[in-house]
Amino acid sequence: MNITIVGTGYVGLVTGACFADWGHNVLCVDNNEKKVAMLRRGEMPIYEIGLAEIVKRCVDAGRLAFSASIEEGTKFAEVIFIAVGTPPGYRGEANMSYVEQVGRLVAQHMDGYRLLVEKSTVPVNTGEQLKRTLAKYLRDDIPFDVASNPEFLKEGTAMEDANNPDRIVIGIESERAAVLLRQVYAPIIKKSGCKLLEMNIASAELTKHASNSFLAMKISYINAMSRVCELAGADVKQVAQGMGLDKRIGAQFLYAGVGYGGSCFPKDVDAFVHIADRLGYNFELLKEVQRINKAQREHLLQKIQHELWVIQDKNIAVLGLAFKPGTDDVREAPSLFFIPQLREAGAKLRLWDPIGAEKFAELYPEQKYYKDIMECVTGVDLVLILTEWPEVKQLDLAKLKAAMKVPVIIDGRNIFEPDAVRAAGFTYHSVGRA
Ligand SMILES: NC(=O)c1ccc[n+]([C@@H]2O[C@H](COP(=O)([O-])OP(=O)(O)OC[C@H]3O[C@@H](n4cnc5c(N)ncnc54)[C@H](O)[C@@H]3O)[C@@H](O)[C@H]2O)c1
Structure with a gap:
């Protein structure tokens, strides 16, 4: 054809x-x-x-x-x-x-x-x-x-x-x-x-928005759960595993973290809420999904603030700019929330992403970008993980600690095991884990 x-x-x-x-x-x-x-x-x-x-x-x-x-x-x-x-x-x-x-x-x-x-x-x-x-x-x-x-x-x-x-x-x-x-x-x-x-055409059109909104809801659900876990001394990864093995629930999209981003979920949920409003239905459930997503980023920012006390002049390495691994797409990526906020607060940022750096640099050309992850983390007061790239997962913790000025990790993707990182001498904050 x-x-x-x-x-x-x-x-x-x-x-x-x-x-x-x-x-x-x-x-x-x-x-x-x-x-x-x-x-x-x-x-x-x-x-x-x-x-x-x-x-x-x-x-x-x-x-x-x-x-x-x-x-x-x-x-x-x-x-x-x-x-x-x-x-x-x-x-x-x-x-x-x-x-x-x-x-x-x-x-x-x-x-x-x-x-x-x-x-x-x-x-x-x-x-x-x-x-x-x-x-x-x-x-x-x-x-x-x-x-x-x-x-x-x-x-x-x-x-x-x-x-x-x-x-x-x-x-x-x-x-x-x-x-x-x-x-x-x-x-x-x-x-x-x-x-x-x-x-029919209307049902097919709706199927797409209904699917993306449902997946965004799953992410916000586990993110809300992560807040409860932090307060209760539970581990959201373990809770998610316990939930996800139930075939009715499924394990996918049950990862607590910095919230959903990318070119689809934020805009599609926004658009769907808008469509429902226009049709005459106030989709409050999805409005809450949006609120939880925003709050998740603010909550992680507060952890950075709490850890550094004063952000001004602190060296921060940001690992991951793309909204997820395997792509160079930075549209609506969490990095686009954190980097302007940290810049505004006077941080000295060192940015790393194996594929997404080029697209990010089109938006922020004046920032410092590193090709080598170890060079990026050298001498920093804090490492902020925003994308679960394999290179980040495979970091040698002893080498990382030796390279950093102060061994603090804020892990927005729950990449590391808290006990192992703390045993390696780091102050470690992740999402939904005591
Ligand atoms: N990116 C995804 O993962 C994904 C997944 C499913 C659905 N979608 C949907 O698919 C659509 C496209 O998304 P995308 O990510 O590919 O967007 P994109 O921005 O990457 O690509 C859109 C392309 O359309 C071109 N374009 C715009 N107006 C045009 C015109 N009048 N004539 C010819 N070309 C024109 C632009 O130059 C651009 O290259 C969106 O509605 C998006 O929500 C995206």
């Missing part, structure tokens, strides 16, 4: 590469000409394990190409996926201007039937708005369909997720759209045996 993907960011590029790898002919369109030029040179704008190899393989095989022209994209394929950003608007609602723009432009260039598929995470009923937009901007009476196909990949394991999906959800309104989408996913359904769920 010929498939066009509009928006060649995290989702668009991973999806395009996988579709091509499954045997389709894919054209990835992006209006960022610099990005398209990079991709044409074989350079990846994002880091994701296995992505560069698959892109190269598919480009070499002539099944994957890149373009900055939406006109070319519209002419190229009957099925057009929209994978542009839906960033937060200023009141927390999703900014739909990129999606709307794609709808308008596709309508202007259509020369025959097209199926426009929402892959971006969008508010429920976006399908209706897209249909209205297409109808408004179409020159002739050309038939079209709109469908929803939310994306569930996780950054850091995106290629693996796309090739082993738990399920594929499609929201459709016509048999023609259903047939096309079944055809798109036939290769991976055959290979992985995953379920294809067909539903």
Whole structure:
């Protein structure tokens, strides 16, 4: 099949590469000409394990190409996926201007039937708005369909997720759209045996927000539990293990820490609360999820403050800038909360991240970045751990202690065992453990 993907960011590029790898002919369109030029040179704008190899393989095989022209994209394929950003608007609602723009432009260039598929995470009923937009901007009476196909990949394991999906959800309104989408996913359904769920468009749109909000709720639940554990002298890791082995609960997303971040959870929960409000339902449960998430960061900041007493002029090594390991994405990362706060308080910051430093440096070019983790921690008054990179987990505690001026660790990811770290001579604060 010929498939066009509009928006060649995290989702668009991973999806395009996988579709091509499954045997389709894919054209990835992006209006960022610099990005398209990079991709044409074989350079990846994002880091994701296995992505560069698959892109190269598919480009070499002539099944994957890149373009900055939406006109070319519209002419190229009957099925057009929209994978542009839906960033937060200023009141927390999703900014739909990129999606709307794609709808308008596709309508202007259509020369025959097209199926426009929402892959971006969008508010429920976006399908209706897209249909209205297409109808408004179409020159002739050309038939079209709109469908929803939310994306569930996780950054850091995106290629693996796309090739082993738990399920594929499609929201459709016509048999023609259903047939096309079944055809798109036939290769991976055959290979992985995953379920294809067909539903109406509004239900598919809602499934995505409902899933992300539920996962954010799980994180906030265990973070709230971590506060109780600290007060009660319990260990949240042990409690989480005890809970997670119950199949009804499951162990994933039960890690207490600095709270959820990244390009999806914060914005999707905000957007969903906003949508529910607009529909007439006050989703107080999710508002509390948001409050707990913010409070978790403040609580860790207080631990730093308590430990240093005065932050001004203290040397602090921050280990981890990306919002999670395996990615260079720093959007809404906890580091973007802590670093401005610590800078404001006058700390001298030394920053380390094996992959995310470059993207972080675009926002804070004047900060000091270290490639070598041991050089980063040398002479510091405190180490703050924000991302559970393997390099941090594998730190030699004796060497770390010898390198630091004062052996204090604030561990926002519960990487170390408290007894072992304290036995090694550190003052150690983690999350939810006495
Ligand atoms: N990143 C994730 O892990 C993830 C997972 C699931 C769903 N999503 C959702 O997928 C969508 C895309 O997310 P992302 O992380 O890939 O975003 P991104 O910012 O990495 O990529 C979006 C791309 O769209 C391009 N773009 C914007 N307007 C355009 C236009 N008019 N024409 C062509 N290209 C245009 C931008 O230049 C950019 O390259 C969002 O709705 C997001 O919530 C993201």
